[in-house]
């Protein structure tokens with residue numbers, strides 16, 4: 001299996017790092033080589049962040065380039081658009097249906113962008129209401145796990161591996177809600193509820 | 197023991213632990229921080245944060261002198277601070293293995309410069325190992341301890357963001373008992389670096405370096421991989437992984453030991469390839485070194501500044517680029533920002549109001565330089581705020597505006613104290629604001645001497661900042677709650693209106709440390725006049741309605757700190773009761 005590249009992007013503090021960690025562990029538990037690369041520090045304070053997970057029989061570089069991403073999982077709409085050129089023409093684009101306006105827009109220094117949803121849809125984006133599903137699962141903080149559920153439908157890993165890794169990684173009190181979040185993300189994607 | 201997914205930082209810690217290191221000292225700095233944090237969790241070790249990197253290296257040198265294997269961790273700029281002991285510890289050598297882990301930041305994701313630590317290895321003449329993934333980070337760190345003891349030198353292990361904060365699978369092993377170093381005997385010729393002894397040790401260092409160069413020719417830390425002879429690439433560290441990804445058919449000389457280099461090894465590789473290039477980041481250390489050794493190096497065409505990716509290598513080699521979707525160039529930027537409820541915010545809000553000249557420093561509060569607060573004029577290196585404020589005063593000031601140095605608690609302990617001592621000693625005036633948020637926030641919440649939180653949870657006494665400043669000779673020392681906006685502004689106005697040197701300690705915990713969030717506020721639309729006063733706080737929870745220009749508050753982000761309530765002259769920011777349930781959105 002040649003290397004698959006997944007990019008997770010969003011706003012610092014949205015939980016991309018935990019989600020990437022789950023994915024990397026699932027790939028490793030499935031017997032593949034895996035590399036993950038993320039950026040800590042300044043950007044984690046509400047800046048634009050991304051994490052790359054690459055897995056396959058052989059993986060060299062932990063980073064990726066424009067035009068090389070198989071799956072983009074965007075936790076936020078503007079950040080999805082910011083990375084659009086990273087996604088392969090036949091790549092998969094999963095977008096959390098949420099906009100977080102950056103500070104220059106909040107302060108009125110920069111005009112807000114309209115029509116990003118339509119532009120992303122034209123790029124083939126699949127939208128997921130991750131926050132809503134997370135609340136339904138019983139934990140508003142599990143939106144990142146909802147998105148992993150949605151992502152999982154396009155990856156060759158067993159559901160049982162995902163659930164085992166999630167259960168071992170999240171705080172004990174939240175195992176049930178996180179597993180439910182994963183399942184809701186998965187179902188939504190499979191039923192096409194989150195689709196176009 | 198099975199393979200586990202470890203970051204490069206964790207793997208370095210694991211390697212040091214397996215090598216039997218019992219002492220770990222460092223100062224936080226992205227991307228190095230988790231190395232010592234992870235080491236601290238392993239059994240049988242003594243790990244601590246030092247106030248700065250120089251002290252960290254000196255503590256580790258003492259541990260090495262007394263026979264322990266010890267690990268020191270820091271980011272690249274930390275090595276500037278630790279450079280003084282580094283150069284002379286190269287002379288003295290070690291007893292217990294001494295390994296200095298230094299993490300560079302090509303691309304400057306979280307740093308003020310992009311210096312390449314390889315140059316320190318060559319300058320101080322300290323061997324340097326360059327692991328390329330987590331498995332090597334573990335293995336090389338173990339080897340570094342052996343090399344340190346075998347050749348009687350401290351050893352640098354270099355990382356970059358894409359190693360430190362990359363994860364890959366690692367086979368962990370058991371901890372060893374390092375070979376005993378023998379009883380400590382007085383040995384001033386080795387340990388007391390007065391000129392007469394230092395001259396001998398300098399000659400001895402030359403001998404040790406010769407032995408290391410011979411070692412470089414044969415060690416398996418370096419590896420020639422012969423494939424297609426048309427192109428040979430010399431590289432080290434993570435760049436090796438990028439090269440393998442981009443140029444799978446190229447021959448590669450992978451250097452695990454990047455100082456000292458072996459002429460023979462490189463000559464041999466060069467003789468077996470038609471064209472030789474170097475792939476490296478942020479500086480041309482290897483390329484310059486190879487040229488100095490007389491090796492013919494072809495230009496790689498890669499940029500010197502910034503990070504390298506496989507795509508950058510392919511494009512420099514003229515290989516076809518992938519088909520791209522069109523990039524959107526019109527998106528609003530998303531700079532990092534102070535969190536909702538951050539206690540730093542009101543200080544910058546007031547500094548802007550009083551039109552202060554602000555010599556700044558490094559930490560979360562550096563974000564005060566960004567709009568809309570935009571109230572910081574300089575940021576150079578840790579501690580610089582204090583000296584620069586004094587210097588600006590010596591130059592006759594700036595248009596009669598108040599001059600204020602702004603520095604965080606951890607940064608003050610790191611290198612602000614000597615600056616303040618200098619201002620007192622030389623009779624300087626001005627005002628220093630210490631933003632004591634009870635933690636080293638920027639690097640991910642490490643303890644420091646000011647808050648008295650230690651890495652392994654030992655109970656210690658926290659520093660009495662007020663008493664320290666008074667003892668240094670500052671007579672005007674005041675403590676202010678920054679969440680009280682008028683107190684903050686008044687204190688700044690009062691202290692800057694007197695000639696004497698003053699210190700204002702703004703003390704309130706980092707918003708991320710506050711567990712009990714206040715209930716969120718909302719905007720009373722009828723009362724809001726769209727004056728924009730609250731917007732100018734730059735709180736990410738407050739936005740401006742596109743249509744009406746009135747303020748809006750995002751209940752999911754608001755932590756109820758009330759800073760905005762205090763700037764609203766129309767009582768338009770009010771409590772709405774309990775936080776909304778996101779589930780109803």
Ligand SMILES: Cc1ncc(C[n+]2csc(CCOP(=O)(O)OP(=O)(O)O)c2C)c(N)n1
Pocket residue numbers: 223224225226271273274275277308558559560561578603604605606607608633635636637638639
């Ligand atoms: C010599 C050096 N060491 C380490 C760092 C990394 N670093 C940047 S800011 C900072 C500490 C910030 O803590 P503090 O001053 O308490 O401010 P806060 O982030 O809490 O606001 C550190 C360790 C650096 N830039 N330079």
